[in-house]
Amino acid sequence: MELGNIAFTHNGKFHADDVFGAALLKIVKPDIIIKRVAAVPEGFTGMAFDIGHGRFDHHQADAEIRENGVPYAAFGLLWREFGEQLLLKGCSPEDAAKAAAHFDEKFVQPLDEDDNTGCGNQLAGAIASFNPVWDSDEDPDVCFAQAVEFASAILHRKLEGMFSESRAKSFVTEALEKSEDGIVVLPHFAPWKTVLVPSPAKFVVYPSQRGGYNAQAIPETLDGEGVKCPFPLEWAGKESEELQASSGLKTLRFCHRGRFLAAADTLEDAKEACRIAMRTA
Structure with a gap:
């Protein structure tokens, strides 16, 4: 019109x-x-x-x-x-x-x-x-x-x-094609849900605006209800020393009490947090 x-x-x-x-x-x-x-x-x-x-x-x-x-x-x-x-x-x-x-x-x-x-x-x-x-x-x-x-x-x-x-679709799709062990690593954040929610991937890792890296569990649906694989229950709401002792990861510094988001100072620890979550699910 x-x-x-x-x-x-x-x-x-x-x-x-x-x-x-x-x-x-x-x-x-x-x-x-x-x-x-x-x-x-x-x-x-x-x-x-x-x-x-x-x-x-x-x-x-x-x-x-x-x-x-x-x-x-x-x-x-x-x-x-x-x-x-x-x-x-x-x-x-x-x-x-x-x-x-x-x-x-x-x-x-x-x-x-x-x-x-x-x-x-x-x-x-x-x-x-x-x-x-x-x-x-x-x-x-x-x-x-x-x-x-x-x-x-x-x-x-x-x-x-x-x-x-x-x-962002092509950017995230390229990262998905290179992913291993169900973990997609983005060199920087980009909207990822429309690509990754329907995919087999369970986690996405990307640099945090606060420094270090965020590891995020991918939701089961685009509405964000439930995640494919939550982080371990014993990590929920923990920070710094207590979380590092529980996880064995030296730079893991935060896990949301909802168990869908964790943060670490290094990329490897962020990825390992995802691997632990999948092993213990």
Whole structure:
């Protein structure tokens, strides 16, 4: 769909769906002007969202519902129209389609569901907090613009994260092909889950921003629920001398109490921590 220079949405109290919808449109077309009105002007045929009972509204009786039962709100309808198109700027067509669907499921749908049902969502609540309080003389349109700026910053970071995952695929795949003993070593951190979660690899090791190396157990699913092989129970929550005595590794200095992350000063100790975990699982 080609966007004109003006888009209309409803005035009054704003919510996450119209705020994120406006933020998305401004990313698609930076010079677009969002006007908040009580009703769409008669005869207007351009973009209107969350108002007017058109393609990008969801208040009509026959409003669309996703196959999984989550109803669309304005943000979801706009993401369905423009999300994959945006992602093609930094992703392959295959990655763009998958990332758009995943983003809809994990980010967009909770906001749409909150708008339609009032079920409660922290991000939606944060957006709602930009509205003027009851005894304020703030201009609601100014507050809306501030909320859109906030939402735009989030969307930009989310999009860049998806672009970076797409760029990382070949880098991580190459490391996977060179891996041994179920341990993938990255010369520096890169988003690895989309490649390594479906793979046979059980651990990934990479330089830590705090110095030394992190050894991380690879989750069983992309949602991060459970890991393929946790670090030993007796290491959980231990640090430095106690951990080194328990593990026999001189530079192992941390193991998360969740048993999915360990840190060591040397690459060899980080890798050996993974080998011990696999031997004792």
